[in-house]
Amino acid sequence: MLPIRACGAAVAVLLLGGARPSPLEAQLAKDFPGWTVDEKAQGDLNGDSVKDWAVTLKRPSEGGAGRLEPMLAIYLGTKGGGLELHTRAPRAVCIGCGGVKSSPDGVIGVPTITPRGVLELAYEGGSREAWSDTHKWRYDAGKDAFELIGRTYVVRDTLSEDGHMEPGEMESEDINFSTGKMVRTLSGKGAFTCKVKPGVASAKLAEFDYEHFTDIEQLFVDGSCKK
Secondary structure (H helix, E strand, C coil): CCCHHHHHHHHHHHHHHCCCCCHHHHHHHHHCCCCEEEEEEEECCCCCCCCEEEEEEEEECCCCCCCEEEEEEEEEECCCCCEEEEEECCCCCEECCCHHHCCCCCEECEEEECCCCCEEEEEEEECCEEEEEEEEEEEECCCCEEEEEEEEEEEEECCCCCCCCCCCCEEEEEEECCCCEEEEEECCCEEEEEEECCCHHHCEHHHCCHHHCCCHHHHCECHHHCC
């Protein structure tokens, strides 16, 4: 796909004699002029058997100084073959927030859509301790919004021969926010099931701020999940 910042000129040329832009290209050129596509994923997010899109984009920040700003856009497909912009989530993804193990200018928060219609955003980064952090979102038709239903966080020590953390340190957390349950794995001690605070699943994608969500022990852990 052509970068979005080139779409204006490109679409004009295409309409004169080449192939027409796809519905997604046309909508992005309309809704996000000046933005460049970073990643995209297609699938059925709302269960109507029509393909939808999750797209991450970036553009130079208005503040300048070579900085980039990110965007996550969710498009729902229509029965007539078109696309409607449903969700703008500029803070659900980020640029330069993953440390030395991540891309300095790529959007962190790569989208995929599972066969069951769950939107997954995968974040990766770290330094000596490399981590991956996947957030799972599901469309709620009654609220007409995407709500957080799960999170899987994994960390490994890149200087360790086997990748394991120091004994007793956390290596993974798998959370189901709908049920309020977490499975935490500690190095050398195995997996433990505990509970997280209720109400986290009410987080809405359009309002979600990834960079202020990462300290799970401080924000959401309760009762038996506390270290």
